[in-house]
Amino acid sequence: MPKPENTLTIAIDRRESSPIYQQICERFKAAIAAGHLKPGDRVPALRGLAMQLNTARGTVEMAYDMLVDEGYLQMRGAAGTFVSSSLPASATLASARKTRERTAPPxxxxxxxxxxxxxxxxxxxxxxxxxxxFPRKLWSRLVAYRARSGDLATLTYPEPSGYGPLRERIATYVGLSRGVECVPEQVFVTNGYRATLELVLRGLATPGDRAWFEEPGYLLARNFLMEAGLRLVPVPVDDEGLDVDAGIALEADARFAFVTPSHQSPLGMTLSLARRMKLLDWASRAGSWIVEDDYDSEFRYVGRPLPALKSLDRDDRVIYCGTFSKVLFPGLRLSYVVAPERAVPRFEQLTKSMNAGSPYLYQAAVADFIAQGHFAxxxxxxxxxxxxxxxxxxxxxxxxxxxxxxxxxxxxxxxxxxxxxxxxxxxxxxxxxxxxxxxxxxxxxxxxxxxxxxxxxxxxxxxxxxxxxxxxxxxxxxxxxxxxxxxxxxxxxxx
Ligand SMILES: Cc1ncc(COP(=O)(O)O)c(C=O)c1O
Structure with a gap:
């Protein structure tokens, strides 16, 4: 026998600022969370509910479609629409309360x-x-292997500049795959791109320094840099990436240029060779630093990945930044920076005074992941x-x-x-x-x-x-x- 329709009454409030379809969604979610509607219950037909609420059928349809997509309702053709038998985890009382309390924000x-x-x-x-x-089993084996080693040295404070064998692996990797020639002493392991930026700014910036920033550009770095006291100069990007001439016209003496040359964030173009040469030339003449954010260059679907901008840097002006967030997973919180040779003593001193350093276990497991060929x-x-x-x-x-x-x-x-x-x-x-x-x-x-x-x-x-x-x-x-x-x-x- 077909299940009877649940007789629950849905009430909407036309004075509320949130649209009716959204109110319908919220009422259903709240009723499900409170147990008034249970998995398998049949809900009113579109036309019936539209008439009850004195609203257009399309409005109810939009709400039902959303509830279906979010996993709250299931449509079973001519049999009707039902509360889903496997509700999403968010269908709890707490989330319903939150939904009810929420009014449309300004x-x-x-x-x-x-x-x-x-x-x-x-x-x-x-x-x-x-x-x-992500190969989670393999990863847990590698972490467990290191955890079981029983080596007491692994329980002390980690090396502030990074775990030695990982610095070596990174130096080899960026050399081979990104054309960045460096020694392991230039590689500093950090806890994410913003930790890298903090090291760079503490080492090389003074508050109030002006910095070129791609327009549009990576918004999380932008907010961090502004909070840190840099004065950002938005420099437009076009099909060839950062418009270096525009940057020079806007602020020729900027102390930094923050760029994403391999894959502009967010628009995705590659900085052309001509622009790369122009940017390096500007940095040499102005005595400025280029911060190269090479966050996801490993993933390229057309042609081969281009070498990093750093590979063309003859005057030691480029600070090369990489991360394991994209190639492994962001919960790891491991990234790195290849410091210009002249900045290495400063970075070393700083990582010590900051008592920087990342958990040994994860650094060692990443070094093993690379060494055993899993990374490639x-x-x-x-x-x-x-x-x-x-x-x-x-x-x-x-x-x-x-x-x-x-x-x-x-x-x-x-x-x-x-x-x-x-x-x-x-x-x-x-x-x-x-x-x-x-x-x-x-x-x-x-x-x-x-x-x-x-x-x-x-x-x-x-x-x-x-x-x-x-x-x-x-x-x-x-x-x-x-x-x-x-x-x-x-x-x-x-x-
Ligand atoms: C442009 C850009 N740079 C860098 C990062 C890496 O950030 P993190 O190393 O802190 O995860 C991201 C991550 O989304 C990004 O989009």
Missing amino acids: RTKRAEAAADVGNDAKPLRPGLPALDA RHLKRMRALYAERRALLANAIVKAFGERVSIDLPTGGMHLVAIFNARPDGPVDDMAIAARARESGLAVIALSAWYLNARTKPMLRGIVAGFANVGDAAEATRLARMLRRAYDAYDAYDA
């Missing part, structure tokens, strides 16, 4: 939120490597996997959005940028769309949030989305549809 707050994707592994999070494809094998596998996942997500977004977006398939990296085409009434507000996408559980970032200067023209609008964790075509379609719904909700309520 626009400025939503804009801020559009750039803050938190730390967890929500879908489409830019920069997060494929967590499902993992990179090779990930390159093939990411190329596939990149295509899946790009195709799904194009299908879901049609003419509304343009995507240039990135030649490398782990994220893509879907640019929203301007409409006759002007540019779309990507911050509002990203905020709505975040509300539905996605971790995309608005492209305009990567611009330092709110008046930069032209300012591209779009969504920066990570593809490394998109498991298959069905998931890509589901996520792209969620994005599209965020766009439509913006259209209906914010535009």
Whole structure:
């Protein structure tokens, strides 16, 4: 016998600032969390609920679609729509309370939120490597092997500049694969890119120094540098990467240039050879430092990875920064910097006075991972996997959005940028769309949030989305549809 429909009454409040479809979603989530609706319960038909609420059928449909995508409801064709038999973990009382209490935040707050994707592994999070494809068993074997060694020396404070054998492995790796010739003494192991920047600034900067920063550019580094007291000069990027002439015209005496030459963050172009030579020439003449952030160059899908900018540095002006966050996993918190030769004594002294250093166990396990050949094998596998996942997500977004977006398939990296085409009434507000996408559980970032200067023209609008964790075509379609719904909700309520 078919299950009777749950008689729960859904009430909406037209004075609330959040849209009706969102209120419907929240009421359902709260009812599920409180146990008023149970797995397997049939929920009202679209038309019935629309009539009960005196709203359009499309509004209820949008809410149901979202609840299906988030795993709360299941549609079973003619039999009706039911509360899912396997509810998502977030369907708890606490989350329902939070949902009920939340009222739509003011626009400025939503804009801020559009750039803050938190730390967890929500879908489409830019920069997060494929967590499902990391060889976790092998990794735990390597860590356990080191933990069991019983060597008392491993229990003391770690070496502030980094574990010696890991510094050696890194020096060999960047030499062979990135053309960065260095000795292990130049390599300093750090706990993430911002820890690297802290070392660089403490070693080489004075508060108030001016620094070129790509416009648009890596927003987390940007915020950190500004908090540290640097005065950032936004320098535009074009098809060839950083516009060095524009930088010289804006601030010829800047003390630093922060760049992502292999794969511009976020737009993805490569700094051309001519620009590389010009940038190095400027740094030599001005006595400035170039900070090269080589965060994800290992992943390139077209042609071979280009050598690092540092490989062309004849005058010791480039500070080369790498990270294990993309090639292994970010929870590791291990990264490194290859210091210019003349800065090595300063960096050594600083790491000692900061009592820097990273956990021995993980450093040793990474050194073993590299030495035993797992690193090279993992990179090779990930390159093939990411190329596939990149295509899946790009195709799904194009299908879901049609003419509304343009995507240039990135030649490398782990994220893509879907640019929203301007409409006759002007540019779309990507911050509002990203905020709505975040509300539905996605971790995309608005492209305009990567611009330092709110008046930069032209300012591209779009969504920066990570593809490394998109498991298959069905998931890509589901996520792209969620994005599209965020766009439509913006259209209906914010535009
Ligand atoms: C442009 C850029 N640089 C560097 C990093 C690496 O940061 P970390 O080493 O702190 O994980 C990231 C990570 O997302 C990034 O996007």
